[in-house]
Amino acid sequence: METTRVRLRFLPHPHVYGIILPINLMQQLQLRPRQRITITLGKKEAVAVVLNDKRNPDSNVVKITSLLQDELSIPHGGLINLKREGETLRIGPAIGIVTTGVRRDPRNPIGPRTSFFQKLLQAQEGKGVFYYIFSPHDVDWSKNEVVAWFLRKGKNGSYVWRKMKTAMPDVIYDRVPSRSAEKHEAVRDFKYKLANYPNTPMFNQGFFNKWGVHQLLYPNPEVNEHIPETYTSPSLQTVRNLIKKYPIVYLKPKNGSLGYGIVKVVRSGGGYDVSYHNGSGNVKRHFTKLSALYQHIFRSRRVSSYLAQQGISLMTYQGRPFDFRVHLHKNQLNQWVVSCTAAKVAGSGSVTTHVRTGGTVIPGDELLQHLFGRQKAMMVERISDASIRLATAIEMAKGIDLGELGLDMGIDTHGHVWMFEANSKPGRSIFKHARLKQADYESRKLLVDYSCYLANF
Ligand SMILES: Nc1ncnc2c1ncn2[C@@H]1O[C@H](COP(=O)(O)OP(=O)(O)O)[C@@H](O)[C@H]1O
Numbered sequence: 478m479e480t481t482r483v484r485l486r487f488l489p490h491p492h493v494y495g496i497i498l499p500i501n502l503m504q505q506l507q508l509r510p511r512q513r514i515t516i517t518l519g520k521k522e523a524v525a526v527v528l529n530d531k532r533n534p535d536s537n538v539v540k541i542t543s544l545l546q547d548e549l550s551i552p553h554g555g556l557i558n559l560k561r562e563g564e565t566l567r568i569g570p571a572i573g574i575v576t577t578g579v580r581r582d583p584r585n586p587i588g589p590r591t592s593f594f595q596k597l598l599q600a601q602e603g604k605g606v607f608y609y610i611f612s613p614h615d616v617d618w619s620k621n622e623v624v625a626w627f628l629r630k631g632k633n634g635s636y637v638w639r640k641m642k643t644a645m646p647d648v649i650y651d652r653v654p655s656r657s658a659e660k661h662e663a664v665r666d667f668k669y670k671l672a673n674y675p676n677t678p679m680f681n682q683g684f685f686n687k688w689g690v691h692q693l694l695y696p697n698p699e700v701n702e703h704i705p706e707t708y709t710s711p712s713l714q715t716v717r718n719l720i721k722k723y724p725i726v727y728l729k730p731k732n733g734s735l736g737y738g739i740v741k742v743v744r745s746g747g748g749y750d751v752s753y754h755n756g757s758g759n760v761k762r763h764f765t766k767l768s769a770l771y772q773h774i775f776r777s778r779r780v781s782s783y784l785a786q787q788g789i790s791l792m793t794y795q796g797r798p799f800d801f802r803v804h805l806h807k808n809q810l811n812q813w814v815v816s817c818t819a820a821k822v823a824g825s826g827s828v829t830t831h832v833r834t835g836g837t838v839i840p841g842d843e844l845l846q847h848l849f850g851r852q853k854a855m856m857v858e859r860i861s862d863a864s865i866r867l868a869t870a871i872e873m874a875k876g877i878d879l880g881e882l883g884l885d886m887g888i889d890t891h892g893h894v895w896m897f898e899a900n901s902k903p904g905r906s907i908f909k910h911a912r913l914k915q916a917d918y919e920s921r922k923l924l925v926d927y928s929c930y931l932a933n934f
């Protein structure tokens with residue numbers, strides 16, 4: 478049955494488990510006065526009696542008695558969705574974001590990441606959802622409850638964080654911040670228990686590693702034209718074969734991020750140029766022998782944690798290579814959409830396009846307009862089309878629910894589109910750009926939309 482959006486209020490009443498609605502809403506939800514029905518919020522349920530609100534026949538207000546509110550741990554009133562599913566009336570959806578580093582301080586409940594989560598929760602405006610942050614420590618599995626942080630508007634319109642007990646959610650967005658946090662006992666225990674918990678999807682679980690993604694996509698004819706040739710734990714011979722075949726080779730850590738550990742090798746003057754960022758600046762060295770180069774690189778880096786990859790000769794803008802961060806989401810219809818395409822232009826001498834190493838972010842269509850003029854639309858479409866095919870292929874191959882992806886995409890000097898990396902926990906730094914604010918908001922709203930889809934609302 479369809480979802481109905483209503484205003485929820487509470488009626489102080491210590492003795493009756495009751496839900497009071499005007500007759501028109503009752504009819505929409507196929508309810509009869511005085512009938513009993515199971516009401517759920519997330520994973521909590523209670524039986525209540527349905528009562529007719531005779532005094533406000535035309536309103537869109539649903540009242541719940543305080544006894545029922547307590548029983549279901551309904552955190553707040555306001556705009557919310559109701560859905561009849563068989564013999565059950567669902568209130569919700571309840572959407573929980575799970576992370577670690579959650580604190581008691583109401584000014585900074587998620588420490589330095591508080592503003593990141595505040596922006597995510599702000600996107601609930603007008604959606605009629607219960608949206609909250611919790612940590613694996615905060616779950617009471619025996620009661621199907623969780624203690625969570627909610628973002629509420631205070632009297633003067635400013636936001637305040639409030640900690641409240643509520644029901645285990647209908648759907649969970651995994652925002653555990655790092656691979657190391659994933660290894661914590663509490664996180665592992667939480668994920669293990671959730672896997673055996675009824676009917677609670679969690680999307681964007683875990684982190685991808687570059688080799689795993691490569692293995693999934695390279696054999697797939699739908700997308701394989703976008704995937705550079707790649708080898709794991711590359712021997713000297715592997716690197717030699719690659720640099721014979723391609724003028725550029727990239728060496729990168731399988732679990733790397735932000736460009737850390739990335740090395741670029743370029744054939745040059747009968748020898749090889751090597752460049753990388755060493756923490757304080759860009760380093761460039763020339764080697765005549767590949768074996769000396771290999772030794773130099775892997776003296777301080779573990780070969781087994783590295784990949785060797787066909788280097789792509791990136792297109793340049795004002796003399797500097799650039800690529801794109803394409804931010805994709807699933808919408809409420811479970812379809813992939815591009816929420817943002819940001820161009821990242823490499824800093825001078827940098828082997829990657831990260832802002833950390835001097836790179837700059839420009840809205841993708843602005844850069845494409847400069848370079849391609851009238852043919853901009855064609856390039857935008859080429860990148861979006863490849864990104865959506867890649868996202869679809871990743872989700873299919875992984876077999877997990879994915880609501881969001883950040884793809885690092887490049888265009889080579891012939892105009893061909895390549896994918897360097899797929900991020901399951903994409904950062905949001907591109908959205909700091911003044912002209913990407915609308916895309917930022919869209920992206921955060923899409924997270925709510927996809928959650929509603931997964932929650933079956
Ligand atoms: N095979 C490649 N050819 C050309 N440039 C590459 C290649 N691989 C990576 N890069 C550059 O390095 C950047 C970072 O690489 P990526 O694989 O995304 O690693 P990280 O996890 O560190 O972000 C890319 O955005 C791109 O600019």
Ligand SMILES: [Mg+2]
Nearest residue numbers: 735736885898
């Ligand atoms: Mg990257």
